[in-house]
Amino acid sequence: MSSMSVTRATLMKDLRMEWRSKDAINSMLFFSLLVVVIFSFAFNPTAEESRLIAGGLIWVAFLFAAVVALNQTWARELRNQVLDAYRVSPAPPNALFLAKALGNFLFVAVLEVLMAPLFVVFYQLRSVGPLWQLVVVALLGTWALVVNGTFFAAMSIRTRNREIMLPLILFPISIPALLAMVDSTTGILTGEFSPDFWIKLLLVYDVIFTAVCLLLFESVLNAE
Amino acid sequence: MKSISIAFIIFTLALLSFSTYQALVVAPTEATMGEVQRIFYYHVPSAWVAGLCFFVNFLASITYLINRKPNADAMAAASAEVGVVFCTIVLITGPIWARPVWGIWWTWDARLTTTLVLWLIYVSYLVLRRFAAGSQTQVLSAVLGIFGFVDVPIVYMSIRWFRTQHPSPVMGGGESSGLAPAMLQAFLWNLLAFTCLGVAFVMARYHLQKVENQVESEHAQLALQGGTR
Amino acid sequence: MTGAVALKVAYVVTWVVQLLYLRYLLGRYRRVRGEIKDLKRSS
Numbered sequence: 001m002s003s004m005s006v007t008r009a010t011l012m013k014d015l016r017m018e019w020r021s022k023d024a025i026n027s028m029l030f031f032s033l034l035v036v037v038i039f040s041f042a043f044n045p046t047a048e049e050s051r052l053i054a055g056g057l058i059w060v061a062f063l064f065a066a067v068v069a070l071n072q073t074w075a076r077e078l079r080n081q082v083l084d085a086y087r088v089s090p091a092p093p094n095a096l097f098l099a100k101a102l103g104n105f106l107f108v109a110v111l112e113v114l115m116a117p118l119f120v121v122f123y124q125l126r127s128v129g130p131l132w133q134l135v136v137v138a139l140l141g142t143w144a145l146v147v148n149g150t151f152f153a154a155m156s157i158r159t160r161n162r163e164i165m166l167p168l169i170l171f172p173i174s175i176p177a178l179l180a181m182v183d184s185t186t187g188i189l190t191g192e193f194s195p196d197f198w199i200k201l202l203l204v205y206d207v208i209f210t211a212v213c214l215l216l217f218e219s220v221l222n223a224e
Numbered sequence: 225m226k227s228i229s230i231a232f233i234i235f236t237l238a239l240l241s242f243s244t245y246q247a248l249v250v251a252p253t254e255a256t257m258g259e260v261q262r263i264f265y266y267h268v269p270s271a272w273v274a275g276l277c278f279f280v281n282f283l284a285s286i287t288y289l290i291n292r293k294p295n296a297d298a299m300a301a302a303s304a305e306v307g308v309v310f311c312t313i314v315l316i317t318g319p320i321w322a323r324p325v326w327g328i329w330w331t332w333d334a335r336l337t338t339t340l341v342l343w344l345i346y347v348s349y350l351v352l353r354r355f356a357a358g359s360q361t362q363v364l365s366a367v368l369g370i371f372g373f374v375d376v377p378i379v380y381m382s383i384r385w386f387r388t389q390h391p392s393p394v395m396g397g398g399e400s401s402g403l404a405p406a407m408l409q410a411f412l413w414n415l416l417a418f419t420c421l422g423v424a425f426v427m428a429r430y431h432l433q434k435v436e437n438q439v440e441s442e443h444a445q446l447a448l449q450g451g452t453r
Numbered sequence: 454m455t456g457a458v459a460l461k462v463a464y465v466v467t468w469v470v471q472l473l474y475l476r477y478l479l480g481r482y483r484r485v486r487g488e489i490k491d492l493k494r495s496s
Contacts, residue, residue, distance in 0.1 A: 148371075155364050159355045169352055169368060172344035173375050176382035183386060197385055205378055212374055216367050219289055223363040244464070260456030263463040270467070309474045313467050320463040324456045425474065432481055439488050446495070 003095040010099035015106065017076070024072055028065040028111050033118070035061040040122060050123035055186035058119060059178060062112060063145065067167050069107045070149040073100050074157050087222060097217040101150040108142050128191030137188070137195065140202035141181035145174060147206070151213045154220050177205050229427070236420040243413035251410035263321040265410055269418035270313040271339060277307030277422060278346060278373060285369030288362060294437055297362040300369055302429035304349050306422060311343045326393050333394050334387040341379045345372040 018024055039057050043049075077083050086096055119125050127134060149170055156165035171178075180202045184195035247265035254261035284300035287293070318336045319329040330336070349368050356364050403411060454462075 155352075155367065158357050158360045158364060159352065160357060161355055165352065165355060169348045172341060172348050173371055175341050175344070176375065176378045179382050179386055183389070193389060201378070201382055201385070208374060208378070209371075212371060216289075216370065219363055220367055223360040248464075258456045260459050262460050266464060266467050306474075309470060313470050316466050316470070317463045320454075320459050320466065323454050324459045421471070425478075428478055432478060432485065435489075436481075436485050439485055439492065442492055443488075446492070 003092050006091045006095035007099045007102070010096060011102050014099065014103040018103075018107065024069050024107055025110060028068050028107065029114060031068055032061045032065040032111060032115050035064055036115075036118065036122060045123060050125060051128070051189045052186060054119065054123055054125055054189055055182045055184075057123075058115075058185060059141070059181045061115065062108065062142070063171075063174075063178065065111055066104075066108050066142075066145050066149060067170070069104055069111075070146070070153045070170075071163055071166055073104060073150055073153045078157055083221070093218045093221045094214050096221075097150065097154075097213065101147050101213075104146045104150050105143060108146055109138075112138055112142065125189070127189050129188035129195075133188050133195055133199070134185065136199055137181060137184045137202065140199065140206055141177060143206050144177035144181075144202060144209070145170075147210050147213055148174060151217065151220070154217070158223065177202060180205070232420075233424055236417065236424050239413075239417040239420055243410070243417035246410040246413045251407050252404065254407075257325055260321060260324050263317050265414045266418075267314060267317040267321060268411070269415045270310045270317070271335075272415060273418050273422035274307045274310035274314060274339075274342070276419070277303045277310065277426065278342065278376070280426070281307060281346075281349075281369050282373035285366040285373075288366040289370075292362075294362070295434065297366065298430050298433035298437065299426075300365060301353060301433050302426050304346050304353075304369065305429055306425045308343065308346050308350060309425070310418075310422060311339060311346065314339050315343060322393075328393075331392045331394075332387075333392060334384050335394075337387075338380050338383050341383070342376065345375060345379075348372075 036057070039061075043053060045053060074083070077086075086093070149166070152170045153166055156162045156169065159165045180198040184198035184202075187193045187195040187198070243265075247262055251262065251265065253259060280303040281300050284296050284303060288296035288300060315336070318339070322331065322333075323329055349365060349372055352368055353361055353365050
């Protein structure tokens, strides 16, 4: 069984199951919405101010929503002893990891697309800088969160308090990526400074940690 | 082994007394900041020891994943814990320094913020060690130890860039402040003394971990044999 | 807080932290020594 076919099969299965139940996407959406509304009570920004704080706000909302998705990444596999079956099968473990990471990436990306108009409406958001740069930041940033998040989710299911363990170990390591996402978004929205360095940093972060995740996933899968 | 340890501890304590004397008495008073600058002789060596400990944790984690020897894991556990202790000292002495100099406790200054993030990463490592399920603790911790240390240069670069873009007061005299030779002497003595202290703590914690592992495996053996004989 | 006071506080806090950690280590040593004694007794 080749890596790519395993990845594609697993990914398709996850997407199909999610499409049928829409569990993850619904809870993520609702959670994001709640975060946005609560923040609106906390700050009451003018259009100018909203551009300054939107960067942080958007990514905090997406981060929390992503954790919702990440926490259930392996739940189904765990329930049905799929992980054990996977361990003894000849299929390469990285194929499984990539499928899960890509699935999560798609879920969070869909969330971002659905939430974007909401941010525009609630905060009268209009970007001074080019929109395509926002898309690049969103893609790189989402992958940064999701690749480490999927990996750490696999680790945290082996702990006694798995739901809180995931954000606890994910957030500190994600801080440079979050800083890059937030500051570059602010830079693009306000048009006041260039996000170039941040985009490069996100790219470096993504490459390094994707490599580390692929290198070490097998150890985690077989940890017993 | 035991007599060497005791000799080393006594040596370390003597060294620390001497280096503290150097810091408080011998080193000249700094022109702009005054006496409070002497915190530097404790603050910076602590940061160095913390960094050294985290590096040892990185090496021990890699070693464990390669050869799965429990001693490697014991060293990883020891170095992370001692590293967090010294990191805590950096995070407390930094604001104590800043308060009389800048009138504020914290400014998200590049070096202190990087230290804070490092502290968060390795505290999360210690939390994982505590809550991982038994036999998997070692592998999971080793993996997180590798992730954490790989992140360190990225954390450093990102925060430095952030602070370049959005400047704020710098704690501890800034990048360009040089050290007068008399100050350098006090600094180096404290660097040596704190490193020895760090080594002493790591070795003690390492030994403790090995003993605990042994006791645990004996308990497991007893359980397999069906309880107390 | 003046500079001189801050200096004293910083040095004292450093040693307090070290001593607290030492106390924690000694506590764990004491516990494990107790466990060894129990093991020896039951074998």
